[in-house]
Amino acid sequence: MPTELFLGGALVTAFVLYALFGGADFGGGVWDLLASGPRKAEQRALISKAIGPVWEVNHVWLIIGVVILFSAFPRAFAVLSVALHVPLTLLLLGIVFRGTAFTFRAYDARGDRVQRRWGVVFSVASVLSPALLGMCVGAVVSGDIRVRGTVVESGFFAGWLSPFALAVGLLALCLFAFLAAVYLLAETREPALQEDFRERALGAGVAVFLAAFGVLALAREGAPRVWAGLTDSPFALTLHAATAVAAVAAFGLLLTRRFWLARMAAAAQVGLIVVGWAVSQYPYLVVPDLTLQRTAAPESTLRALLVALAVGAALIFPSLLFLLRVFQSSPRGASR
Amino acid sequence: MDLLYARAQMGMSLAFHIVFAAAGIALPLLMVLSDLKARRTGDADYVALSRKLAKGTAILFAVGAVSGTVLSFELGLLWPEFMGTYGEVIGLPFSLEGTAFFTEAVFLGIYLYGRERIPSGLHLFSGVMVALSGAASAFFVTLVNAFMNHPAGFTPTPGGPVNVDPVAAMFSPGWQYQVVHTLLACYQSSAFVMAGIHAFVLLRHPGATFHRKALSIALPMACITALLQPLAGHQQAEHIAREQPAKLAAAEGLFETQRGAPLTVGGLPDEESRTTRYGLEIPRGLSLLAFADPNAEVRGLDQFPRDEWPPVLKVHLAFQLMVGTGSLMALLAVVTLFLRWRHKAWPEGRRMLWGWLLCGPLGVVAMEAGWLVTEWGRQPWIIRGVMRTADAVTPVPNLAVPFWTFTLAYLFLGAMVVFLLVRQVAGTLPGNEEPREVSHAH
Numbered sequence: 001m002p003t004e005l006f007l008g009g010a011l012v013t014a015f016v017l018y019a020l021f022g023g024a025d026f027g028g029g030v031w032d033l034l035a036s037g038p039r040k041a042e043q044r045a046l047i048s049k050a051i052g053p054v055w056e057v058n059h060v061w062l063i064i065g066v067v068i069l070f071s072a073f074p075r076a077f078a079v080l081s082v083a084l085h086v087p088l089t090l091l092l093l094g095i096v097f098r099g100t101a102f103t104f105r106a107y108d109a110r111g112d113r114v115q116r117r118w119g120v121v122f123s124v125a126s127v128l129s130p131a132l133l134g135m136c137v138g139a140v141v142s143g144d145i146r147v148r149g150t151v152v153e154s155g156f157f158a159g160w161l162s163p164f165a166l167a168v169g170l171l172a173l174c175l176f177a178f179l180a181a182v183y184l185l186a187e188t189r190e191p192a193l194q195e196d197f198r199e200r201a202l203g204a205g206v207a208v209f210l211a212a213f214g215v216l217a218l219a220r221e222g223a224p225r226v227w228a229g230l231t232d233s234p235f236a237l238t239l240h241a242a243t244a245v246a247a248v249a250a251f252g253l254l255l256t257r258r259f260w261l262a263r264m265a266a267a268a269q270v271g272l273i274v275v276g277w278a279v280s281q282y283p284y285l286v287v288p289d290l291t292l293q294r295t296a297a298p299e300s301t302l303r304a305l306l307v308a309l310a311v312g313a314a315l316i317f318p319s320l321l322f323l324l325r326v327f328q329s330s331p332r333g334a335s336r
Numbered sequence: 337m338d339l340l341y342a343r344a345q346m347g348m349s350l351a352f353h354i355v356f357a358a359a360g361i362a363l364p365l366l367m368v369l370s371d372l373k374a375r376r377t378g379d380a381d382y383v384a385l386s387r388k389l390a391k392g393t394a395i396l397f398a399v400g401a402v403s404g405t406v407l408s409f410e411l412g413l414l415w416p417e418f419m420g421t422y423g424e425v426i427g428l429p430f431s432l433e434g435t436a437f438f439t440e441a442v443f444l445g446i447y448l449y450g451r452e453r454i455p456s457g458l459h460l461f462s463g464v465m466v467a468l469s470g471a472a473s474a475f476f477v478t479l480v481n482a483f484m485n486h487p488a489g490f491t492p493t494p495g496g497p498v499n500v501d502p503v504a505a506m507f508s509p510g511w512q513y514q515v516v517h518t519l520l521a522c523y524q525s526s527a528f529v530m531a532g533i534h535a536f537v538l539l540r541h542p543g544a545t546f547h548r549k550a551l552s553i554a555l556p557m558a559c560i561t562a563l564l565q566p567l568a569g570h571q572q573a574e575h576i577a578r579e580q581p582a583k584l585a586a587a588e589g590l591f592e593t594q595r596g597a598p599l600t601v602g603g604l605p606d607e608e609s610r611t612t613r614y615g616l617e618i619p620r621g622l623s624l625l626a627f628a629d630p631n632a633e634v635r636g637l638d639q640f641p642r643d644e645w646p647p648v649l650k651v652h653l654a655f656q657l658m659v660g661t662g663s664l665m666a667l668l669a670v671v672t673l674f675l676r677w678r679h680k681a682w683p684e685g686r687r688m689l690w691g692w693l694l695c696g697p698l699g700v701v702a703m704e705a706g707w708l709v710t711e712w713g714r715q716p717w718i719i720r721g722v723m724r725t726a727d728a729v730t731p732v733p734n735l736a737v738p739f740w741t742f743t744l745a746y747l748f749l750g751a752m753v754v755f756l757l758v759r760q761v762a763g764t765l766p767g768n769e770e771p772r773e774v775s776h777a778h
Contacts, residue, residue, distance in 0.1 A: 071427020
């Protein structure tokens with residue numbers, strides 16, 4: 001297999017992990033914003049307890065993805081930075097305010113009002129950031145970003161404001177909220193609180209279904225090439241089938257209150273959606289002008305990067321497992 | 337105009353990030369040192385101190401993490417031609433830095449939240465890992481800057497780099513001088529700020545034991561780094577004199593190539609008249625310092641085309657500021673260590689405390705000034721001799737908008753961080769102490 005495919009795989013892996021971990025963090029912020037009912041305070045406490053030790057780690061996957069992109073596919077990074085300058089800048093502001101507000105809230109315990117103010121910043125940024133992320137993805141697959149040579153010809157607003165991109169943004173938001181609700185279920189043993197998040201997970205699951213349907217409906221117009229990729233190749237169809245199975249399983253497990261397994265199924269569902277997106281746009285990094293192969297760095301760089309990634313993975317994954325072991329409640333304890 | 341805004345935004349983001357990144361490297365070490373001291377002495381104050389430092393680290397690391405994310409995107413958002421063309425040459429240290437950042441975040445999470453959940457030895461190990469990965473990420477990121485100052489590991493062609501050797505690019509000539517100088521600056525700036533804060537409290541509350549102990553943790557690091565830094569800076573300057581003569585000439589305000597060049601202290605260089613006025617000149621000083629030979633020839637700005645001059649006044653002033661503050665800090669360190677040797681205890685006289693209070697911010701000032709010297713001194717190049725900054729900038733218009741937005745956001749965040757840290761320190765004032773958790777007996 002050519003080296004650039006390995007690095008393309010690493011890029012997709014980073015995005016899958018960012019969706020599974022960072023995405024769930026964003027979702028936590030959504031539920032912080034939507035906390036309601038008699039256990040409002042407990043819901044927020046649970047969210048902040050679950051996110052506290054891990055948010056910085058979860059967030060690093062994005063940086064890993066960006067670094068792989070600019071080291072291994074520098075041309076694509078440059079083009080995306082120009083074409084998506086506006087939404088990426090807004091996304092960055094969201095990330096800055098989200099992270100700092102979360103930390104400031106934790107260390108600025110002067111009373112409910114101040115805490116709540118930071119909480120609002122945190123949760124609003126948590127809603128806007130994934131939507132912008134989704135809009136960027138929508139623009140990349142739409143085919144509206146046009147490049148000649150190395151010059152972006154389609155301007156600075158192409159693609160990311162289309163109905164299709166907005167629908168992808170909404171889908172990302174719903175997916176992350178769904179993921180977060182399912183994760184949070186397995187983080188508490190309080191039956192009432194579990195019931196709260198079970199309701200939210202089911203509601204968000206329905207929203208995911210509707211948003212996905214919307215994306216699909218708009219894709220034929222909004223992203224013709226990817227639409228073809230989504231529907232034609234047998235490999236893509238297998239992926240979609242697997243995604244559907246995971247989605248149905250997650251729903252079933254939620255209904256039957258097997259929360260730990262539901263968490264696995266929801267994670268599989270989200271991971272498969274990201275992989276499905278990547279597969280359907282292959283071999284393009286930016287549809288339809290930049291391919292993985294055309295934008296790849298020279299072989300010497302790709303090899304060095306692979307070695308660096310292998311060394312990095314050997315350090316990162318054991319320490320990550322250690323972190324999760326320290327902070328995640330045990331599967332048996334939580335699902336009761 | 338947009339080039340100026342792009343440079344201003346990058347500069348502002350980096351100036352902001354550097355302070356937090358430096359704290360993210362140095363505070364974990366100070367935190368581990370107090371932890372170790374607590375284990376050795378069983379002293380509750382050191383336990384409390386390591387907890388305070390952990391909280392400070394958490395706040396500063398969070399801001400450093402998000403402002404670092406901003407920078408990784410800004411490389412492309414502001415300089416797409418640079419990253420699009422040379423990302424493949426210099427991506428390797430960035431990806432290693434990503435790994436280091438990852439382990440730092442993991443172990444910081446464990447250290448901050450895991451105190452009650454894991455055995456104390458493992459807890460301390462996590463702290464050590466935070467300190468080590470922080471240093472590693474500064475190491476890798478400085479390698480990128482060294483490459484921009486002295487590109488290596490590829491053959492430039494009009495169509496972009498060929499014969500790319502990413503490892504040679506990562507270790508470009510002179511990397512070791514810049515890395516040592518930068519790492520020392522991180523430890524020095526944070527140790528001086530910490531010493532300044534506790535000296536301030538001790539001036540108002542003499543005999544506050546917690547703060548005396550805190551000072552005794554900060555002072556050794558501050559003194560050692562302040563004394564090593566002039567040596568490291570000198571090595572770096574020698575390297576620059578050989579390899580980046582335009583930068584040295586600008587830093588020294590030296591317009592004419594000469595043998596036995598004088599060292600100019602202070603002074604205002606004027607690019608129009610090509611003279612540096614009002615400076616104190618030490619005869620042959622520059623030749624001696626830069627080439628260890630009082631008669632050595634030092635190349636002046638006249639050796640370079642006018643359009644390849646760095647902004648001489650700015651580079652010179654930043655350089656003077658760095659050297660001046662560095663010398664003051666070294667002097668204070670000498671006095672402190674002398675008193676320490678004479679009295680067998682860290683000095684606590686009011687005059688010394690005032691000294692530490694007034695010098696507290698100087699480490700940060702010197703670090704920012706030194707970074708400005710290297711960045712302004714490289715202009716007009718983004719990669720020296722290979723790509724001009726003006727050719728790297730994004731075609732996106734209206735860059736004033738993101739510049740002002742991020743400036744306001746960072747001003748606000750900076751003010752919040754100061755406010756939160758003040759509150760953390762206020763909680764330790766005599767009579768104000770928060771109820772202490774019972775410390776584990778050892």
